[in-house]
Amino acid sequence: MRNRVVATLLAALVFGLAGTPSFAFNQPPLNLGLTDILDGALPGPGTYFTEYIQAYQADKFKDHDGNSIPGDPKVANVLSMNQFVHVYNHKILGGHLGVDVLLPIVAISGSGSVGPPVSTNPAVLGDLVAGPFLQWFDTKLLGRPFFQRVELDFTLPTGQYDNKYLINPGSNLWTIEPYYAFTWFLTPEFSTSWRIHYTYNTKNDDPFVALGANDLQPGQAFHFNYSFEYEFFKNFRGAVAGYYLKQLSDDEVNGNSQADTKEQVFAIGPAVSWAASQNFFLGLKTQWESSAENRPEGNRTTFRMTYKF
Numbered sequence: 001m002r003n004r005v006v007a008t009l010l011a012a013l014v015f016g017l018a019g020t021p022s023f024a025f026n027q028p029p030l031n032l033g034l035t036d037i038l039d040g041a042l043p044g045p046g047t048y049f050t051e052y053i054q055a056y057q058a059d060k061f062k063d064h065d066g067n068s069i070p071g072d073p074k075v076a077n078v079l080s081m082n083q084f085v086h087v088y089n090h091k092i093l094g095g096h097l098g099v100d101v102l103l104p105i106v107a108i109s110g111s112g113s114v115g116p117p118v119s120t121n122p123a124v125l126g127d128l129v130a131g132p133f134l135q136w137f138d139t140k141l142l143g144r145p146f147f148q149r150v151e152l153d154f155t156l157p158t159g160q161y162d163n164k165y166l167i168n169p170g171s172n173l174w175t176i177e178p179y180y181a182f183t184w185f186l187t188p189e190f191s192t193s194w195r196i197h198y199t200y201n202t203k204n205d206d207p208f209v210a211l212g213a214n215d216l217q218p219g220q221a222f223h224f225n226y227s228f229e230y231e232f233f234k235n236f237r238g239a240v241a242g243y244y245l246k247q248l249s250d251d252e253v254n255g256n257s258q259a260d261t262k263e264q265v266f267a268i269g270p271a272v273s274w275a276a277s278q279n280f281f282l283g284l285k286t287q288w289e290s291s292a293e294n295r296p297e298g299n300r301t302t303f304r305m306t307y308k309f
Contacts, residue, residue, distance in 0.1 A: 076110070084102075123162070133149055182194055190231075204218075269287035
């Protein structure tokens with residue numbers, strides 16, 4: 001479940017930047033750091049709503065060697081990710097069946113140039129994400145509580161998109177993304193949570209007009225979110241959390257592989273989470289990016305609110 005609360009999911013949003021063949025910026029919105037603390041440990045069957053508010057700002061765009069691209073390019077966005085999750089009592093293979101739906105609303109701004117000017121679509125509706133999952137609440141690893149989930153997400157090209165803009169809320173392609181999430185309690189206070197994704201994208205048949213191409217397909221990618229968390233006070237956890245993205249195959253333009261288009265980024269920062277009650281959860285974090293290639297490099301600050309009905 002892209003329980004970009006757990007959810008989370010979809011997340012993160014460095015919007016599919018459709019660049020020129022000299023650099024990439026083509027990956028669609030991904031869950032980069034939207035989920036972390038206790039990600040695998042949903043508090044039981046039921047219906048959840050999670051609201052993520054995330055601000056991202058980058059004043060550097062990096063090329064395939066990790067060097068800053070000239071032209072003083074900048075991009076910023078504010079994301080509202082709205083997630084509904086339902087976990088059924090019904091079990092399959094010992095795990096509870098569930099379904100996850102996410103709808104992003106985003107405002108984007110940009111300036112400078114990466115060859116073409118950094119133009120941003122003023123529309124706000126992103127691509128809908130939905131997927132089934134299985135959640136296990138009662139497994140153990142080395143005798144310690146181990147919560148885990150597998151989900152298969154589908155991103156539909158329902159968001160607003162216009163090929164005259166370099167950056168759009170929608171990506172104009174389908175994304176298929178299985179992931180595995182877990183939370184492992186090493187002690188009652190200390191735990192670690194991970195969410196590991198594999199991303200496959202279909203073709204965008206109407207890419208950025210300056211590309212001068214009939215279609216563009218972002219390469220396959222691997223990315224994960226991580227956190228090491230400690231309960232300092234009852235129901236209050238602090239963490240070191242972040243994410244890593246590594247594109248595995250080059251982008252393709254008109255069916256031809258484009259060298260030096262693989263994206264990469266690493267991020268780390270502090271995070272806190274508070275279980276205000278059995279049904280209401282709050283979280284806040286900020287994460288700084290580094291080691292970026294073929295991507296912007298900046299900072300993400302995320303506020304999360306989850307309510308279990």
